Amino acid sequence: MSIPRTIFQELVGRLNFRGRTTRSNFWLFAPFGLLLPVSAYPFSKRFLNVDYPSIGVLMLTFAVFVPLLASATRRLQDTGEPGHSVLLPFTPIAYFFVSMMFWGLSFDTLLGGIPILIAYLLVALYWLIFPIVLLVSFLWIGPLVGQLILPSQPGPNKYGPNLQEAPQ
Known part of the structure; x- marks a missing residue:
């Protein structure tokens, strides 16, 4: 062809x-x-x-x-592999958009008036988890290309x- x-x-x-x-x-x-x-x-x-x-x-x-x-x-x-694994490298993009959707809502309406310290802890947790999600998705690109070969x-x-x- x-x-x-x-x-x-x-x-x-x-x-x-x-x-x-x-x-x-x-x-x-x-x-x-x-x-x-x-x-x-x-x-x-x-x-x-x-x-x-x-x-x-x-x-x-x-x-x-x-x-x-x-x-x-x-x-x-x-x-013979499941096709949905091609979407794993795009996890940080989805993680970013979902988190921005939650940050767009005020903490008061989202979590029912939590103290400000807990809100800061949630923001810190977000920034601690995001690099891990980013690293895992980048590490998945190599095996994904290997499966495509x-x-x-x-x-x-x-x-x-x-x-x-x-x-x-």
């Missing part, structure tokens, strides 16, 4: 998170999915004369990121038939 056809197939036709994808399809699509948003920012800065990422760059990033996540999920499922699990698995084997 040609590279443009593989990229088009992974970008447009495969927005589902179920099933399996081959190692070659994923690794042909992954550089495109990672480099397109990175290269779009300098392009927009130079030709659109903006100092901030435009909404078009953000939409392009999201439009490529979702198929990349779907492709990585299917690739992990092709090796593994060959396909032979035969059918619980996620579907092997795409490299001929149907019998």
